[in-house]
Amino acid sequence: MNISICLATYRRPDRLRLLLDDLVQQRLVPHQVVVIDNDSGRSGSAPVELALAAGAPFHLLYAVEPRKNVAHARNLGIELATGDWLAFIDDDERAPVDWLERLSNAAVAYRADAVQGPVEPVLPDGVAGWLRRGRFYDWPRMASGTVVPRNRLRLGNLLLKRSSLDPGGHHFDPAYGQTGGEDGDWLSRLAQAGTRIVWCDEASVLEPVEPSRLSLRWLLMRSLRGGQDFARHALAGRYGPLNATSRILFFCRALLQCLVALALAVLSLPFGLHRSAHWLSKASANLGKLSAFAGLHYREYA
Missing domain, CATH: 1.20.1280 (Monooxygenase)
Structure with missing residues (x-):
């Protein structure tokens, strides 16, 4: 597959550097990685420059979306992506070496227009026991091949066929740009239009939970x-x-x-x-x- 990875980032240079390292090591090498920095101060430029200097095995494109709105940042990523398939992952996640390969295999196996995978939370050592017992950061999981219900659609770990996009360019709604929920709105619209989005439980990514969220x-x-x-x-x-x-x-x-x-x-x-x-x-x-x-x-x- 000719895959472009679309990645929006905002003031997480350390996390972005780790994620770019993961993408370099993918068994299925993407054609392109598009990094959209939603920080006008260009805090994401240094990790991208490091990846370029190290000889990333894919086309690495960096652009800044100065409007503080995640929907605008994601839309710019789609605009600059050239792949026949678009993969989405968040800047605070980690991608195992087989992540992209498993998503693409599932797309073929289940004849899907899009494949969504799980995001597994990683709690730090020493976290309060009640937080760990409550499993508050876990998301529902399904059997691979299951069509994802519309109320469980989310970004963060998704592979999508480019031909499924709205030809009119109506992608992420800026009205959700500072509240979140732009991903569920967009994906549910795609599902309403007939896009078949299936689950692949094996194509998981990891999300280290930040200390600010442990309350x-x-x-x-x-x-x-x-x-x-x-x-x-x-x-x-x-x-x-x-x-x-x-x-x-x-x-x-x-x-x-x-x-x-x-x-x-x-x-x-x-x-x-x-x-x-x-x-x-x-x-x-x-x-x-x-x-x-x-x-x-x-x-x-x-």
């Missing part, structure tokens, strides 16, 4: 944003058409689930902080759904 507050705010994303996508019809009645039912269900989760958070506290935090996260996610009806959006990346 209950971060978990609750991420759940809040996730609930807002889900509601925004649902209300936009990404998961199916909604009429006035189904919107009311959606709101009432989220309200009921929020109240029940709060009660369970209190009742489960004697059985461990990880159990109580689980239900608090559920309550926060449903609060996010409710807040989306009022047009509120947590700007996580602002």
